[in-house]
Amino acid sequence: MLDALRGPWPWCVVGPLIGAMVPLLLVCGNRLFGVSSSLRHLCAATVPAGIEYFTYNWKRDGAWNLAFLAGILTGGVISAAAIGVPAPGISESTRTALAALGIHDISGLVPATLISWDTLMTWRGALLIIGGGFAIGFGTAWAGGCSSGHAISGLADLQLASAIAVAGFFTGGLLATWVILPRLLA
Amino acid sequence: MKARELTACYVLGTIFGVVLVQGEIVSWYRIHEMVRFEAFHMYGVIGSALVTSATSL
Numbered sequence: 001m002l003d004a005l006r007g008p009w010p011w012c013v014v015g016p017l018i019g020a021m022v023p024l025l026l027v028c029g030n031r032l033f034g035v036s037s038s039l040r041h042l043c044a045a046t047v048p049a050g051i052e053y054f055t056y057n058w059k060r061d062g063a064w065n066l067a068f069l070a071g072i073l074t075g076g077v078i079s080a081a082a083i084g085v086p087a088p089g090i091s092e093s094t095r096t097a098l099a100a101l102g103i104h105d106i107s108g109l110v111p112a113t114l115i116s117w118d119t120l121m122t123w124r125g126a127l128l129i130i131g132g133g134f135a136i137g138f139g140t141a142w143a144g145g146c147s148s149g150h151a152i153s154g155l156a157d158l159q160l161a162s163a164i165a166v167a168g169f170f171t172g173g174l175l176a177t178w179v180i181l182p183r184l185l186a
Numbered sequence: 187m188k189a190r191e192l193t194a195c196y197v198l199g200t201i202f203g204v205v206l207v208q209g210e211i212v213s214w215y216r217i218h219e220m221v222r223f224e225a226f227h228m229y230g231v232i233g234s235a236l237v238t239s240a241t242s243l
Contacts (some may be wrong), residue, residue: 005208007208007209009205009208009210009225011229011230011234012230012234014205014231014234015210015231016221017201017205018211019234019235019237019238020238020242021198022238023242023243025195025198027223028198029194056241063187067195067199068195068199069200070196071197071199071201071202071203072202072203075199075206076203079206079207086208086210087225088216090219091219091225092223093222094219094224098218109213110213110214113204117242151232151241152236153205153241155228155236155240156243161219166240167196170221171231173221176221178220183214
């Protein structure tokens with residue numbers, strides 16, 4: 001029954017729903033919408049290790065974010081288990097480009113040929129998964145925000161730093177897609 | 187007080203999580219397509235999200 005809700009939902013529905021997170025979080029607790037600081041809060045809550053960066057009142061400043069993160073995980077699980085992951089609604093030109101890279105099985109959220117428990121045991125897979133994860137964790141911590149914090153909250157608030165961060169995100173994506181990935185998959 | 191805020195954030199997070207998956211925002215394919223500039227979907231999401239949140243502020 002719930003699978004009637006299965007996507008892919010159109011952008012004109014998804015976008016406003018995401019945008020609505022900004023005022024809703026402000027109303028619920030005067031919190032600025034963002035996700036990447038959750039990594040810092042997790043470290044502060046579990047293994048601060050005497051590091052100054054992790055020594056702050058995480059219960060006061062970050063517990064809301066950890067609750068939000070737990071919610072995202074719950075929503076993701078509900079989405080996948082009860083509703084079902086939508087079949088990728090990508091364009092023909094992208095499918096052709098992916099086929100040229102050796103990715104033919106276009107299903108789920110990530111290509112199993114690149115990202116799976118099995119590929120994690122290969123050099124290429126480990127570089128993509130662990131390396132990619134490290135880049136995200138390091139980059140968003142250094143930039144002080146991710147695509148939620150900078151591209152949505154920061155830009156809506158007309159922050160120049162967020163515009164620069166978003167430009168950085170795109171540069172990285174362009175590099176990864178046009179330079180790194182083809183060489184990695186050659 | 188605190189429990190209410192945490193519950194509210196948890197519920198909002200759950201909605202966000204459902205939206206992210208059903209809207210394909212966390213789809214590797216969609217992101218790849220976006221960086222290739224081969225579809226409008228992701229840009230539409232970001233743009234309308236920006237308009238929505240900026241208007242609300």
